[in-house]
Amino acid sequence: MKRVWKSMDYSLLLPLVILCVLGVIMVYSSSSIVAISSKYNWPADHFFKKQLVALAIGTVILVIVAVIPYKFWRKKIVLTAMGLGSLGLLTAAFLFGKVINGAKGWILGIQPAEFVKIAVIITLASFFAKKQERQTPFFQGIIPPIFVVGGSMVLILLQNDLGTDILIGGTVLIMFFCSGVNVNLWIKRFLLTSVVWIPALYFIGNYKLSLYQKARFSVFLDPFNDPQNDGFQLVNSFIGIASGGLNGRGLGNSIQKYGYLPEPQTDFI
Incomplete structure (x- = not known):
């Protein structure tokens, strides 16, 4: 174990710890209203406790993987x-x-x-x-x-x-x-194989993508084109960021979590 701590890349570990701590705090701040809503009717700290359990499990896995030699x-x-x-x-x-x-x-x-x-x-x-x-x-x-x-x-x-x-x-x-591959060589291979992947992309785009997935692409390009339906989530996420500005509104004072975002404790963080 001493070997692991001695060889640990702390420049990578420190940001990881900071992100985990901030993540737990943000989950609690953003999820309390959703948890007590009629959709779930759970305690306000439900998602917070769930995140703590996930963090504990992840920490144990991190330690186990760190102990195993990378050659394994x-x-x-x-x-x-x-x-x-x-x-x-x-x-x-x-x-x-x-x-x-x-x-x-x-x-x-x-x-x-x-x-x-x-x-x-x-x-x-x-x-x-x-x-x-x-x-x-x-x-x-x-x-x-x-x-x-x-x-x-x-x-x-x-x-x-x-x-x-x-x-x-x-x-x-x-x-x-x-990885240090020859980029020019792979660009040539990429172009040579275009006769395969271009038709494949065309097939996927026209026959495999659902209406929901096509809407996701169109919303990504212009969410304000349909702000009340397909673009609703993305538009409200923009509003949330804009209302907070560079300094934010303060811990627990966000507005968009009050029913404007369906799952504010997930990707919107």
Whole structure:
């Protein structure tokens, strides 16, 4: 344990602790009104306590992962287990999952796609590390990551969760550019494969996206075009930010949480 604390990156740990503390405070401030509303009829500190439990569990997991040597995550059996486990959980969620907010990706209150995000990062990090060490030929080594990442994104898309797919896709692109790959070479490959991905995007946009997802895109571009319906949440989030200004309204004094935002304690923080 002393080895872990000695080698700890405190420049990364300190912001994490600050964000966790601020997050708990903000959840309590934003969720108290929603908790006691007729929608839930729970104690005012319900979401606050729930966040504390999640923080405690996350802290335990953080300590456990920190103790495990990083080379453990590069073992083939571990990567295989994470990859197959991710695909298995996503398949189970697609077949037997519960639909929440339009996405069929929940099992027993857990969203497997959240674990897949971690598996994708570890899998790609291992691939790029081996590539730099020249342990495996490029095209031979890239097959497992493509299988895990591509398979996961297809299953998540089938669950009608385009937002998570976009997040994972963005993460993959950032890791590619940060790994030291030949950017010019990949741009050429990207252009050469455009005959595949352009028709795929056209098909997804016209036949796979639901009306709700299309509305999300149009609202992102101009939420004020329909402020009372599709753009309602985004417009009110803008109002909340504008009313607080740079200094804010003070802890517990926000206005938009009083029925203007359906779930102010989640993404709006």
